[in-house]
Amino acid sequence: MSQITISGAASGLDTASLINQLVSVQTNQQNLLKGQQSSAQQRTDAYTALSTALTALSSTAATLAKTSAWKGSTATSSSTSVTATAAGTASGSLTFDVTGVAAAHSLITTSALASLGDVAATGPVTLTSSSGAETQVDVGGGTLSEVVSAINKSGAGVTASAVRTGSAGYRLQLTARTTGAATAFTASGLDGFDGTSVLAQGSDAQVTVGSDPATAYSVSSTTNTFKDLVPGVSFTVSAKQTGVTVAAAVDGSSVADTIGSLVQQANTILSGIATKSAYNFDTKTSGVFTGDGAVRLLQQNLLTSVSLSGAPGVDVTRDGALTFDRQKFLDAFAADPAGVAQSFGGKAALTPAAGATSSSVALTTALSSARAGSYDLQVTTAPAREQWSLDTGGDLSGQGITLTRGSTTVSYQWAAGQSTSEVAAALNTQLSTSGFGVGVTVNGGTMVFTADSAGSAQGFTVGSDSQAGTQVTAGADVQGTIDGQTASGLGSVLSLPTGTGGAVGLSLAVTTTAADLAATGGSLGRVAFTPGLAQRLVTLIGDANGSTGTITTAQTGATARVKQLQTQIDAWDSRLTSYRQTLTTQFTAMETAMSKLKSSMSALSSLTSGTTSSSSSSGTLSTG
Numbered sequence: 001m002s003q004i005t006i007s008g009a010a011s012g013l014d015t016a017s018l019i020n021q022l023v024s025v026q027t028n029q030q031n032l033l034k035g036q037q038s039s040a041q042q043r044t045d046a047y048t049a050l051s052t053a054l055t056a057l058s059s060t061a062a063t064l065a066k067t068s069a070w071k072g073s074t075a076t077s078s079s080t081s082v083t084a085t086a087a088g089t090a091s092g093s094l095t096f097d098v099t100g101v102a103a104a105h106s107l108i109t110t111s112a113l114a115s116l117g118d119v120a121a122t123g124p125v126t127l128t129s130s131s132g133a134e135t136q137v138d139v140g141g142g143t144l145s146e147v148v149s150a151i152n153k154s155g156a157g158v159t160a161s162a163v164r165t166g167s168a169g170y171r172l173q174l175t176a177r178t179t180g181a182a183t184a185f186t187a188s189g190l191d192g193f194d195g196t197s198v199l200a201q202g203s204d205a206q207v208t209v210g211s212d213p214a215t216a217y218s219v220s221s222t223t224n225t226f227k228d229l230v231p232g233v234s235f236t237v238s239a240k241q242t243g244v245t246v247a248a249a250v251d252g253s254s255v256a257d258t259i260g261s262l263v264q265q266a267n268t269i270l271s272g273i274a275t276k277s278a279y280n281f282d283t284k285t286s287g288v289f290t291g292d293g294a295v296r297l298l299q300q301n302l303l304t305s306v307s308l309s310g311a312p313g314v315d316v317t318r319d320g321a322l323t324f325d326r327q328k329f330l331d332a333f334a335a336d337p338a339g340v341a342q343s344f345g346g347k348a349a350l351t352p353a354a355g356a357t358s359s360s361v362a363l364t365t366a367l368s369s370a371r372a373g374s375y376d377l378q379v380t381t382a383p384a385r386e387q388w389s390l391d392t393g394g395d396l397s398g399q400g401i402t403l404t405r406g407s408t409t410v411s412y413q414w415a416a417g418q419s420t421s422e423v424a425a426a427l428n429t430q431l432s433t434s435g436f437g438v439g440v441t442v443n444g445g446t447m448v449f450t451a452d453s454a455g456s457a458q459g460f461t462v463g464s465d466s467q468a469g470t471q472v473t474a475g476a477d478v479q480g481t482i483d484g485q486t487a488s489g490l491g492s493v494l495s496l497p498t499g500t501g502g503a504v505g506l507s508l509a510v511t512t513t514a515a516d517l518a519a520t521g522g523s524l525g526r527v528a529f530t531p532g533l534a535q536r537l538v539t540l541i542g543d544a545n546g547s548t549g550t551i552t553t554a555q556t557g558a559t560a561r562v563k564q565l566q567t568q569i570d571a572w573d574s575r576l577t578s579y580r581q582t583l584t585t586q587f588t589a590m591e592t593a594m595s596k597l598k599s600s601m602s603a604l605s606s607l608t609s610g611t612t613s614s615s616s617s618s619g620t621l622s623t624g
Helices: 015-065 144-153 253-277 293-309 326-335 337-344 420-434 514-520 533-545 550-623
Strands: 073-077 082-086 092-100 106-109 125-129 134-137 158-164 170-176 185-188 196-200 205-209 217-221 225-230 233-237 241-250 314-316 322-324 346-352 360-366 373-381 387-391 400-405 408-413 438-443 446-451 461-464 470-473 479-482 485-490 493-495 506-511 523-531
Touching: 015 253, 015 533, 015 550, 073 082, 073 233, 082 241, 092 225, 092 233, 106 185, 125 144, 144 158, 144 170, 170 185, 170 196, 205 225, 217 225, 217 420, 233 241, 253 293, 253 322, 253 326, 253 533, 293 314, 293 533, 293 550, 326 337, 337 533, 360 523, 373 506, 387 461, 400 420, 408 420, 420 438, 420 446, 479 493, 479 506, 506 523, 514 523, 523 533, 533 550
Parallel strands: none
Antiparallel strands: 073 241, 082 233, 092 205, 092 241, 106 170, 106 196, 125 134, 125 185, 158 170, 205 217, 225 233, 314 322, 346 360, 346 523, 360 506, 373 479, 373 523, 387 446, 387 470, 400 408, 400 461, 438 446, 479 485, 485 493, 493 506
16 A cells, blocks of 8 residues: 655655655666666677678678679770670770671461461471471460460470451461571461461671681671670670771779778778777767777787788878778789789699699689688599590581580581581580580591580580580599598589688689699699788688677677666666665654654643643632
């Protein structure tokens, strides 16, 4: 039951004020805790902001460390109908005439049907490709609507459409899904129509290089895009044109933009650390990072990483900030793109063991876990490129040569009068533009087909209409260990994604031979890994910002401290409430007691006053 009090009703004291003052004295302890919690929360917020900034910096550094993806060149075209792109650090130029544009083969019926429900075919429809391959399509009831649906679902590489041609009704249009001369096809079984005619002839895109008929040559592509006529440069044509020049030149501008962003992000972090670590003599207060060993170590390591990297254009100032000399970087990049890339990404070099005369390594990628160091390299299986041979007998005129990898095929028809070398050149162009990843050479009367890269996934088959080719070498993935730990192989790349030690996170492109493996027993030597600036930053931030990193640990500790103080503050809330209730009870009891005492005293005073009055009256009567 709650108590009802009237402050000082009996005592005349302002007991409510006295209670508030006494509680306030005890509240000072809670206020101290709240002040400590506010400071801890500021530290938590500062760690959170720092962690977020470090994550952004790490992302930029990781992009920069992947030097294989650098856009280190710029491509130009003299014609608006030809667009060019460049990859890596490609350079060079080519002038040519666009003499043909790729088109998809297309047929259309010569007559029309009144509605989509009219019968277009009374039986299966047969689609025959230019190579003679037939696809029979079951069209159900054979209505025009069913024919269109069945052909589109057939996987024959042809799309079907019912085209309304005004009041005449609907005609059926069939179009190859891809472009190129080889997409030509015929259709039979459409007996609901009078027949079909060619709407568009399938054709290859073609460019001709040179104006002298004696030396000029033409290159064809099944699509309008040509790749690697100039290494690293691709271009797409859209119309016939003469005298087109595409060119690529080394240009580090795009990379420089990324470096500039990285330096700016790093300086923002360094400036923030400096500000939050400073002591304010006016207010006599310390910053949230003052005396923080984890933050100080991060600051020092960041500056040291830049100082030791030797990355051109990036330097450290006396004030503990970074600077970026863009022109210095561009000049260095133009002179040595590969060397500059290594100074930012990193490099790996093999110190070969005795007998390893044809072995080498190159750094592909490095995760944040990789550390600079020297590591043993053991290879048990050398990477190998798939290779096939085809005996031409000097002439396979009129026959098709087909290469197959999975569901992908590339075919070439050997024309009468062509030499083996001419066919090989034409095949190389077709294989290049299709991205099949195989090259062709001629050895006497034999054509040799070799995968561009090593690995079991690069396997293929080759044959002509009259014979199958012979596999010379099966594609193989490299197998072995890095730093004594089993690594995974894919093509020529050996990777150590998990394990222990500083080699974890390394991926190495390995070049070796069976002879080297035999001479060394597979122990090819030691690999020295040297991280570049961007890779150093990725590793540094991973160490600071990871799940067990120094900044993460400090942030976790500060957050825990805030919660701990909140628990103590909440306990004080209960303690103060109880203290106020105790004081209120005590003062109420005092007021009650004093009120009773006053009542008793008043009654006694009244009684005494009455007795005195009676005595006086009696004395007067007696005298009289």
